[in-house]
Amino acid sequence: MHSGMDFVIHLVARIVVPLFFVGLVGSAFVVLATFIEDLKDLLEDED
């Protein structure tokens, strides 16, 4: 039973690890871009 779980988790790990880190890099760009844009909005004078 444990070997079955081992097989499944090895398979899952092979798929999710690269996807997670690729996603993390992309998300870092999103964070950076939106942070700058929104901070400008926040500090801008009231309309």
Place this chain on the structure above:
Amino acid sequence: MVVASSVMLTFISFWRAAAIVLNDLGSSAFYAGGIAEEAVGKSAPWFILGVMLFSFAVRAVYVESCSMFTRGGVYRIVKEALGGTFAKVSVSALMFDYILTGPISGVSAGQYIVGLLNELLNLCTSHHWVHMLATHANGEARQLPVNATSAFIAAAVTIYYWWQNTKGIEESSDKALKVMQITTVMVVLLLAWGIFSVFRQGAHLPPLPVPENLSFSKEALGFLKNTNFAKTFGLFGIIMAFGHSILAMSGEESLAQVNREIEHPKLKNLKRAAIVIAIYSFVFTGIGTMLAVMLIPDSVRVPLYRDNLIAGMAMYLVGPLGIKIAFRFFVVIVGFLILSGAINTAIVGSTGVLMRVAEDGVLTDWFRKPQRRYGTSYRIVNLVAGLQMFTIIASRGNVIMLGEAYAFGVIWSFTFNSLAMLVLRWKFHGERGWKVPLNLRIGKTEIPFGLISVFLVLLTTAIVNLFTKSVATVSGILFAAAFFTIFTFSERENKRRHDLAARQMKEHFQLEHQDTVGREALDIRPGAVVVTMRDFASPFALKWALSHTNTEDQDLVVLAARMMGAGGPEYVDASEQLFSEHEQMLFTKAISVAESFGKHISLLVVPAGDIFAALVQTANSLDAAAVVAGLSSKLTAQEQAYHVGQAWEALPEPKRQFTFYVVKPDGEALSFHIGPHAPTLEPDEVQLVHRLWLNLRRAPEMEHLHHSDIVTYALSKMANEFARDKQETLKGLRQCMEQTHNRRGLGRSFHEEMDDDTGPGYAIRAPRSHSGNEKAASTYQNK
């Protein structure tokens, strides 16, 4: 014809919106660090920090969803993108998140209180203070059972908020703002003092978040604990640790819930609120946890302060013990305020989501039936509070167990939301105010790299959590499956009933949806009478209004308000909502009463965050001369009138004055003039003016004197006297008031008692049409 409109809402600034969301999101700072460290070891603060940074990206997804739909919450978005079944699954996960927010917050508040009390008992024992009370016979300090007492406190607070919600809480962003102001004082003190202490006494950063520094607890391995894989996690361990820290960003959904109420310019203010929330939670939860782990020694941090990490940090700041204990008191008070507030937010939020689902026909109207006395959706409140109480008892006050399960709802509701947003990039062709950045256009196709990235992180984390968070997986799947089953069967039953109701509706009413409410939509003349109706069993206000209104001269509109409080039901286009069984019964009764009087009425249903604001806005939009309401079960007539007056003052110009009538169940009515109006003069005051006029008129040069000239002269004299000698005027006025009140009796100066036979007075009369071509067409169709 029934007109359903969507505009009667009050709006708040982005600061207030941010405060409402932070009451939920910010509360996780009190427990997320301890839970994460228990699971992954001393590197946990890096992962909490990482999760808080990632929450900036999740926030961007919510902002995009809110820019497409005023209520960009999970249910709305997933239904739009993936259909009803996925929407029900995602809302089940969200409900799991909400149901657990209450118990985890309540138990955590309890842990902070019990932690402080036990520390004080230890202190008393060591100093031989109140020896009998604080110390056992064997010389050891008495200690309260931590988990059991925490569970008791959580249960007590949950029962308190259950009752408050059953009665109907007046939702106020003021309270949220005040809680966040006091929390901010604590955060600033905590961080400034913490950073000072780090430099003063020297402290090391936690070990870096690399695989070799991770040490997972047995529980944190979940289904993997007996596998060979558990020995060599490698980078997979990073995802596991990230997954164990994800609960730190629970509460983002509240942003979508509060978006509907954000004032103009909505998108800009939404983005401002979102960035304030993200920065605040990054600083409080992220940096706060980091400092706590740096300052509290390893030997006591997990065993003693795991469940009250910030209180522990207060004890290890530099400074005298007395001041540190005083600060810990402050931390516990703030913690109790924000955490117990989160219990309420969880009840209000989950009730709101269920109401929204019910409005969409997924839950039967049985759930929406208003409480007889208070008019609240008490059955949904009972269900939510009951599930929270069950969770508190089942967990027996164990925060770690609750935290384990909590992450399931958080991660899966985010994952469904981002997947749905991804699908909508291709499927949705309507207006989109803003997009998550990193969109690469190749030919005609736009590839949303940013959105895909966020979705990938959420999906992979959710999948890994399925393996490593066994408690969450089992309890989450069971809970979500139970809710999904309830939703599915309920929807089927509702559809059957709805088909029947739709046929009945077709026979009786025509429902027309309007974005704005106006006289044209209802086909009524200026100067109408608006009557509110809540309880179909006692339509005394409508009966009173019908008996005092000639509908040939003046139109009568029956108004039903659909209550949608802060964090309340998500709003979608009125056209997508079912005309509820309750509203049908309400209007059926209204028409039957109107028919018994042989008079015409118009029917209107509006959503309302604040009933008084909705009432006043509707009256103003319809150019109404009078508003009639039944006496509230909670407020006096004067209090009702005061709230209506306040709402009227908040209305932007142009606004019309009207008379507000409060009708008691026995048919007696009180009237109040809303807006600036001529004071109600007593006969002896009119006599006085008249006597003066008669005397003054005798002088030959007073040939053209009017009564109004006397009032103007007297007022000018008083204004001059007030400018010259304020105290003297006040003194004189006080004496005058005393005499008047003795003469009149309480309250008679600002309202007039209505006698049923005398009619409602001048204000309810409609202005005569200048064209003389008055319409007499029926404003509802009752086939």
